[in-house]
Amino acid sequence: MSLRPGPVNIIGAGPTGALLAILLQRRGFGVTLYESRPDPRLHAGESGRSINLAMADRGIHALQMAGVLDRISPELVTMRGRFIHPQGAAPSLQLYGQRPNEVIYSISRHRLNQTLLQVATDQGATVKFEHRMEGADFSKGIAHIRDTRENTIEVPMHALLATDGAGSVMRRHMAEQGLIEAKEAELEHGYKELSIPAKPGGAYAMPPDALHIWPRGNFMLIALPNIDGSFTATLFLAKKGDPSFATLVSETAIDGFLSEYFPDVISLMPDRIAEFQRNPTGFLGTVYAAPWHVRGMGALIGDAAHAIVPFHGQGMNCCFEDCVEFAACVDRNSTWEEVFDQFFAHRKPNTDAIAQMAVENYLEMRERVIDPKFRLQQLLALELERRHPQQFIPRYSMVMFHHEIPYHTAEQRGAVQSQILTDLTAAATSLTEIDYAHAARAIDERLKPIAPM
Ligand SMILES: Cc1cc2nc3c(=O)[nH]c(=O)nc-3n(C[C@H](O)[C@H](O)[C@H](O)COP(=O)(O)OP(=O)(O)OC[C@H]3O[C@@H](n4cnc5c(N)ncnc54)[C@H](O)[C@@H]3O)c2cc1C
Numbered sequence: 324m325s326l327r328p329g330p331v332n333i334i335g336a337g338p339t340g341a342l343l344a345i346l347l348q349r350r351g352f353g354v355t356l357y358e359s360r361p362d363p364r365l366h367a368g369e370s371g372r373s374i375n376l377a378m379a380d381r382g383i384h385a386l387q388m389a390g391v392l393d394r395i396s397p398e399l400v401t402m403r404g405r406f407i408h409p410q411g412a413a414p415s416l417q418l419y420g421q422r423p424n425e426v427i428y429s430i431s432r433h434r435l436n437q438t439l440l441q442v443a444t445d446q447g448a449t450v451k452f453e454h455r456m457e458g459a460d461f462s463k464g465i466a467h468i469r470d471t472r473e474n475t476i477e478v479p480m481h482a483l484l485a486t487d488g489a490g491s492v493m494r495r496h497m498a499e500q501g502l503i504e505a506k507e508a509e510l511e512h513g514y515k516e517l518s519i520p521a522k523p524g525g526a527y528a529m530p531p532d533a534l535h536i537w538p539r540g541n542f543m544l545i546a547l548p549n550i551d552g553s554f555t556a557t558l559f560l561a562k563k564g565d566p567s568f569a570t571l572v573s574e575t576a577i578d579g580f581l582s583e584y585f586p587d588v589i590s591l592m593p594d595r596i597a598e599f600q601r602n603p604t605g606f607l608g609t610v611y612a613a614p615w616h617v618r619g620m621g622a623l624i625g626d627a628a629h630a631i632v633p634f635h636g637q638g639m640n641c642c643f644e645d646c647v648e649f650a651a652c653v654d655r656n657s658t659w660e661e662v663f664d665q666f667f668a669h670r671k672p673n674t675d676a677i678a679q680m681a682v683e684n685y686l687e688m689r690e691r692v693i694d695p696k697f698r699l700q701q702l703l704a705l706e707l708e709r710r711h712p713q714q715f716i717p718r719y720s721m722v723m724f725h726h727e728i729p730y731h732t733a734e735q736r737g738a739v740q741s742q743i744l745t746d747l748t749a750a751a752t753s754l755t756e757i758d759y760a761h762a763a764r765a766i767d768e769r770l771k772p773i774a775p776m
Pocket of ligand 1: 334337456487489627635636
């Protein structure tokens with residue numbers, strides 16, 4: 324028996340809140356969203372804060388399930404691989420997968436949010452912009468929400484869904500009142516956004532069908548294409564030490580740093596110094612919380628429950644998967660408490676797994692992509708997938724191209740595969756030196772078939 328539809332309040336109308344509203348509204352619930360910011364459909368996006376996002380199979384699948392993919396598709400820019408710019412050597416493209424559909428997409432965060440909100444309101448959801456949740460009293464069962472005219476309204480704490488992001492007010496109140504355990508593990512590195520405008524006439528300044536990476540060991544620059552011919556670049560760097568955001572303050576220091584490490588791209592960033600000084604240094608971290616709910620009163624969903632670092636390009640993809648899974652729990656259960664319990668039990672092992680894989684991917688992107696041994700292992704992983712398609716799927720592909728493989732499974736199989744790759748390449752420098760008979764035995768022994776072909 325599924326839950327009887329009724330009113331539902333959602334705090335936060337970011338990607339998670341908006342998609343969740345669509346899925347619940349479609350099931351007959353009457354959704355009211357409370358969002359602290361003004362309506363994003365009425366203004367241009369904020370600059371300097373994660374302008375675009377990588378969308379992969381999990382995100383695409385969720386949009387399909389919500390019936391909104393057709394509205395979003397025209398906004399997607401295809402990225403086929405990583406375009407690596409090593410220091411002092413020629414750049415090259417490393418394909419992400421080996422099938423035509425094994426690609427990821429860049430999308431504007433602002434446009435995505437605008438579209439999802441439009442669909443949610445078209446379906447009858449109410450969105451109260453400039454309404455900020457400020458307090459939650461679980462003993463009285465009341466949430467306090469303030470609108471811009473300083474009026475505080477009280478919302479009953481019944482099925483209150485908090486999709487208010489990594490800094491979730493709801494999560495902090497739950498933890499302060501001793502109802503859940505929560506921890507925010509801050510990364511020592513932060514990020515800064517810079518822009519690479521389109522060339523006169525609107526052409527892209529670099530190949531547009533890739534995610535560009537300038538790996539520099541302890542830091543890196545990346546750039547994702549936008550639909551208007553520009554790229555948004557992001558510098559990931561330590562917050563303290565040398566070099567760091569703390570030392571790069573003066574024009575001379577910033578210019579010297581960018582010229583030394585990124586000489587091939589600075590001519591494409593005419594406003595780099597002003598942007599570096601003007602744009603905020605963003606915070607990066609992982610949120611761990613357990614459980615994500617207080618009885619049937621309220622639950623955390625999306626970044627509010629499990630924000631992760633952005634190095635696998637999966638944060639929003641994971642949040643969208645949350646929404647689909649949450650809706651499935653609504654379909655399968657008859658009380659909110661059961662929905663919340665089941666959602667947490669199913670989802671937590673998977674969000675823990677992607678949190679860990681996202682941290683590991685930072686080292687891969689900023690350092691390992693230019694290591695010849697790592698590159699050989701990547702090529703071997705693709706070759707083994709060609710030879711054993713039902714057993715060996717590169718971990719990156721499991722995460723990015725296979726929504727049907729849970730993150731937890733990808734992490735576990737990825738660890739086994741990594742060991743196989745390390746053994747096979749221990750004494751090899753090219754694919755011709757690999758013992759494929761040994762590979763076949765190891766794969767048969769250690770990896771059960773997984774992929775439906
Ligand atoms: C630099 C960077 C790059 C990223 N790149 C990628 C990527 O390439 N691919 C990917 O999949 N993910 C990426 N992510 C992660 C992605 O941005 C998040 O996972 C996603 O935005 C989470 O969505 P959300 O709706 O849960 O939270 P948010 O996007 O944070 O939205 C929360 C919403 O709640 C509102 N809100 C907050 N507090 C309150 C309150 N008290 N009351 C009312 N409203 C409130 C906010 O205004 C906001 O609209 C990246 C993140 C960062 C920082």
